[in-house]
Amino acid sequence: MKAVTYTRHGGPEVLSLTERDVPEPGAGEVRVRVVVSAVNPTDWKSRRGPGELAGPAVPNQDGAGVVDAVGSGVTDFAPGDRVWVLLAAAHSPASGTAQEYLVLPAERLVRLPASVGFDEGAGFAVPALTAHRALTVAEDGPARLAPGALAGRTVLVTGGAGAVGNAAVQLARWAGATVITTVSTEAKAALARAAGAQHVVLYTSADAAAEIKAIAPEGVDVIVEVAAGVNAGLHAEVLRTRGTVAVYGDDRGTGSLTLEFGRNLWLNSRYQFLVLYTVGLDRLRAGAEDVTAALLDGSLRLGEDRGLPVHRFALADTAQAHEASENGVTGKILIDVTPA
Numbered sequence: 532m533k534a535v536t537y538t539r540h541g542g543p544e545v546l547s548l549t550e551r552d553v554p555e556p557g558a559g560e561v562r563v564r565v566v567v568s569a570v571n572p573t574d575w576k577s578r579r580g581p582g583e584l585a586g587p588a589v590p591n592q593d594g595a596g597v598v599d600a601v602g603s604g605v606t607d608f609a610p611g612d613r614v615w616v617l618l619a620a621a622h623s624p625a626s627g628t629a630q631e632y633l634v635l636p637a638e639r640l641v642r643l644p645a646s647v648g649f650d651e652g653a654g655f656a657v658p659a660l661t662a663h664r665a666l667t668v669a670e671d672g673p674a675r676l677a678p679g680a681l682a683g684r685t686v687l688v689t690g691g692a693g694a695v696g697n698a699a700v701q702l703a704r705w706a707g708a709t710v711i712t713t714v715s716t717e718a719k720a721a722l723a724r725a726a727g728a729q730h731v732v733l734y735t736s737a738d739a740a741a742e743i744k745a746i747a748p749e750g751v752d753v754i755v756e757v758a759a760g761v762n763a764g765l766h767a768e769v770l771r772t773r774g775t776v777a778v779y780g781d782d783r784g785t786g787s788l789t790l791e792f793g794r795n796l797w798l799n800s801r802y803q804f805l806v807l808y809t810v811g812l813d814r815l816r817a818g819a820e821d822v823t824a825a826l827l828d829g830s831l832r833l834g835e836d837r838g839l840p841v842h843r844f845a846l847a848d849t850a851q852a853h854e855a856s857e858n859g860v861t862g863k864i865l866i867d868v869t870p871a
Contacts, residue, residue: 534630535849536587540580543850543857546590546629554625554634556602561637563614566871567653568628568846569593570864571694575853577620585624590849592620594628595643595652596869605637613643615652617660617815621808628653629849631869638812641819647826649871650841654833654863655698655822660807662699663818665755665777666706668803672753672775673706676821682707685747687769690757691728692719694863695779697839698831699755700726702822705830711746713739719861726838740768750774760784767794775801839863 532553537545556562568591578590595615598608608614617639620627626635643652666686667673673680686703690696691712703710704727711730712723720731732742743751743765750771756762757780766776767790781788790802807815825831833839840862844852852864 532631534589536589538587543854546850548847553632556600556634558603559636560602560634561598561608561640562600562632562634563596564599564632565594565596565628565868566649567595568866568868569653570852570856571657575857588624589627589630591628592618593653593656595649607637614640615643644827650833650865651826658694659698659822660818661695661779662702664805666703668777669753669775676706680706684752685709686753687751688712688755689762691723697726700728701831705825711743722838740765743769758782759788763788763790767791770798770800773799778804833863841865
């Protein structure tokens with residue numbers, strides 16, 4: 532089978548198309564024929580290192596495909612089932628999705644409804660699960676998402692044209708929230724509106740805090756934050772009492788976060804940092820159930836008409852796909868691995 536691998540950390544040039552044996556599933560494992568693989572920033576950051584590689588690694592956490600074979604003891608899946616995967620490359624260096632077949636424990640697979648495309652199954656895993664976590668960490672908010680779960684609440688999504696931001700906008704609207712988002716350009720504003728944001732603020736040309744406060748005079752309930760350091764001052768200005776800042780990124784930041792003690796003290800503000808790798812499989816699976824429900828009823832979709840343009844690459848061009856992600860292309864990067 533064809534697989535993209537790397538044997539040392541570095542830039543996209545370390546990725547190469549190779550031939551590998553088709554892996555056999557062991558007890559409790561499932562072999563999946565990958566139809567679509569997706570690229571996220573976490574994939575090229577892992578490829579760049581640091582750390583040591585014990586052997587050839589296959590990149591990419593996200594993918595969707597068809598069950599090809601099951602190991603002993605597997606009863607939840609059968610050959611022919613359509614699935615998407617949970618953090619494939621985190622399971623082992625050889626289990627990334629940039630290959631024609633991969634083997635994973637059955638608990639890392641999620642059923643993909645027949646009405647949902649492989650593109651959505653691959654494209655919304657890491658971004659939507661991150662967004663789901665961000666929208667469910669407030670102490671007085673819902674632990675799960677469903678229609679009406681965020682009714683009466685106002686959510687601020689910074690960077691609403693990014694993949695996580697897009698998923699957060701779509702999921703928050705599905706759950707009934709009023710959504711405000713900040714973006715840098717008019718083109719990105721159009722994408723955020725296409726995703727469903729009712730209010731879009733251009734932080735590059737406006738007093739973002741004043742505009743947000745005019746929209747939400749009592750403050751926003753949850754901030755889904757991609758740029759924690761540069762937006763720290765904004766949080767205290769627009770957050771409601773007992774509001775939550777769910778932090779998943781520090782874009783344009785320094786790696787350190789400085790907060791104004793007094794204002795956050797009196798707000799009883801809550802900062803929740805989040806990353807999927809250590810959140811626990813139980814929470815990943817709970818989030819996956821809600822994400823699948825949103826996919827099933829059409830409330831979560833890819834495409835420019837939903838604010839997330841798609842950029843396609845062949846498996847042999849995985850290095851170019853990674854390079855596009857590193858260069859900050861707006862939209863979702865997908866890799867066609869095998870025919871649907």
